[in-house]
Amino acid sequence: MVRTRIAPSPTGFPHIGTIYQTLFNYAFAKGREGTFIVRIEDTDRARFVEGAEDKIYAALDWFSLTENESPRKGGEFAPYKQSERLDLYQKYAKQLVEDNHAYYCDCTPERLDEMRKKMQAEKRTPMYDGHCRELRKTSGVIRLKIIPKQSYTWIDGVRGEMKFETSNDIQPLVDDQVILKSDGFPTYHLAVVVDDHLMKITHAVRGEEWIPSTAKHVILYHYLGWEKDMPLFFHTPLLRNPDKSKLSKRHGHTDVTWYKEEGFLPQAILNFLAHMGWTHPEEKEIFSLDEFVSLFDLKDIRAVGPIFDLTKLTWLNGMYIREMSVQDLVKALKTYQSEFCEKKDSLDSIAKEKFEEIVALAQSRISTFKEFYPMITQFFSDSQFILTTDTDREVAKSLQEEFEKLKEWNKDTILEVLRNILKKHSIRMPILYTIVTGQERGLPLPESLEILGKPTVLSRLQKALV
């Protein structure tokens, strides 16, 4: 029975990297009738952010990556919030002390800083063994007791067998990690091992930045006697900035809500993310979440850190927009508009009625929802014709004359007028666009003018020519 999990900490906005992890965890579990769990790792009181947990759920819901067990959903292994499981961590920490695998240490933070600085100055890896171990107190933090020169192995599903030693001839390689803090909360290392074990996690999928600390986790599994059902670890590549460093707010967009504000579709983002480190067996570029779930296997993940390429995401998003029905697109744009657009009611009343037609015209011309409104400014009620040169005025006059003569107002008759005028004034299309929309290009002009209607067009011309 496959059981996977994500373990976000409620310390801010939901990170796109978390969604990347979620996608793999979710897809692997779902594809095998397994269980996908969300566990909230709120063991750091200092970094806790009110409301961050709800934002995580909101993000999961937006992406349709719904969990089976979590604080909000409950489940057999509740509670799923680490701050509500302190007694468990304390119990195991004390057991480790009793078994002589861990020890109390009451070095003050100031003293530790001092030691750390000294060791860094000497270019040594900080290690607390020997400084604290003799103290043998019954208070303070609890540290893991690392035995030098021990070797351990574990299996990384992405990279194969991983070996490490606790020390080499020169220096320790794994330090006496704190597992229980002085406030009684566990550190990540203890909490993740205890919870993954108790929650029967079978596949631990997480970012590559965890590889170094996996050593500590493996040691904990051994000390606790749980090595037999240690989960299989899968360390996924890290999403990168264009400069190849770990994706960060400074160089890229990490906040999930940014993508929502920019008008990206969750399905497109997921599809894009699936390409990072994984390839469709038929090298298909576009596939649904369901299809991904049915095909995905953790063992197919590549270990190479991909650069998060917004350009390709944008293209993919455009493809998704084009595949939507006009009705769905209308709905999506309205939702987007009500959430993110200021000028909600500035559409011309006729344009409001014919909104679906406008959307149909724009569908192949936008890649994100955000591009929609700037593209249809000619339909705003305060929109007007813009005449900047003498030629513009002459063209506008011709338009007025010709349009007035039109008995039938439709895109064909309008186009004929436009063609004649282009010829008469020896101008090119972009000039007309600029007059009507202020931009050199945009939605098809005859269709746009048809939608606006003869009275509106004529009155705008009249106004502009005054």
Next chain:
RNA sequence: GGCCCCAUCGUCUAGUGGCCUAGGACGUCAGGUUCUCAUCCUGAAGAUCGCGGGUUCAAAUCCCACUGGGGUCACCA
């Protein structure tokens, strides 16, 4: 700096010893369709598979060293 991970077009990638004079996608450029733009269609440029050694009849594919990039070294996760 120590330890660890990684290395194919600008980017995402296919490739698991012969089908590779390295395939696809985005992007770029050119052409077609067309009322502008976009969509759509066609085509082109673009990687001596980081570098150097091996192993082999045969290597992008296996091994070693080097170089480069990344991660990590908290009472944060």
